[in-house]
Amino acid sequence: DTGVSQDPRHKITKRGQNVTFRCDPISEHNRLYWYRQTLGQGPEFLTYFQNEAQLEKSRLLSDRFSAERPKGSFSTLEIQRTEQGDSAMYLCASSTSRFSNQPQHFGDGTRLSIL
Amino acid sequence: QKEVEQDPGPLSVPEGAIVSLNCTYSNSAFQYFMWYRQYSRKGPELLMYTYSSGNKEDGRFTAQVDKSSKYISLFIRDSQPSDSATYLCAIGTQGAQKLVFGQGTRLTINP
Numbered sequence: 001d002t003g004v005s006q007d008p009r010h011k012i013t014k015r016g017q018n019v020t021f022r023c024d025p026i027s028e029h030n031r032l033y034w035y036r037q038t039l040g041q042g043p044e045f046l047t048y049f050q051n052e053a054q055l056e057k058s059r060l061l062s063d064r065f066s067a068e069r070p071k072g073s074f075s076t077l078e079i080q081r082t083e084q085g086d087s088a089m090y091l092c093a094s095s096t097s098r099f100s101n102q103p104q105h106f107g108d109g110t111r112l113s114i115l
Numbered sequence: 116q117k118e119v120e121q122d123p124g125p126l127s128v129p130e131g132a133i134v135s136l137n138c139t140y141s142n143s144a145f146q147y148f149m150w151y152r153q154y155s156r157k158g159p160e161l162l163m164y165t166y167s168s169g170n171k172e173d174g175r176f177t178a179q180v181d182k183s184s185k186y187i188s189l190f191i192r193d194s195q196p197s198d199s200a201t202y203l204c205a206i207g208t209q210g211a212q213k214l215v216f217g218q219g220t221r222l223t224i225n226p
Contacts, residue, residue: 004158006158031212033212033214035214040123040218040219041218041219042119042121042203042205042216042217042218042219043159043203043214043216044216045213045214045215048212048213050212055212056212056213058213091158091159095212101146101147101166101207101209103149103161103164104149104161104214105161106151106158106159106160106161107158108156108157108158109157109158111156
């Protein structure tokens with residue numbers, strides 16, 4: 001399967017704990033995106049990378065959130081000191097800059113539940 | 116006002132019906148338009164994308180864009196129970212990578 005891969009699929013943690021999610025994009029895609037989706041809503045943009053550079057961050061991405069893509073391949077999203085409001089589906093997507101305005105392809109997400 | 120408005124439904128139709136799903140948007144800078152399908156507990160799956168006003172057809176699916184009215188539609192012909200899912204419109208500006216999504220319309224096709 002050469003689609004976007006996310007791990008873990010589901011994470012349950014207690015409030016105040018730190019969590020880290022991983023995303024492996026489609027192999028030839030140099031752009032990688034993180035979105036957050038809450039129940040009954042569409043995904044909301046969090047941040048995006050082109051290769052290893054983080055080029056845009058949403059106001060939704062508070063100081064407790066950090067994303068990295070150290071070698072321009074996989075990416076991690078860390079949430080520190082989790083809060084109840086962080087419970088959501090965290091989606092990763094990738095695309096290529098080889099041609100303009102290429103569509104984004106999504107993984108199946110990591111569902112975060114805060115107890 | 117949200118940048119993209121989409122009727123959340125739910126929408127329930129009999130098998131074989133033609134389904135029309137719609138979104139409106141407020142920012143005339145939006146230049147490319149996508150429709151995604153999302154099954155429960157799965158990620159959004161790309162169905163259609165287009166950059167121009169007019170119609171684009173792919174099998175049973177037709178995407179329609181009217182930039183003058185800031186209105187986009189997805190039509191599904193000969194709907195099947197397997198089409199039951201949430202449909203999301205997503206819109207982006209030229210050169211920008213952030214997609215703005217509608218709320219999603221939950222669709223059920225009844226056998």
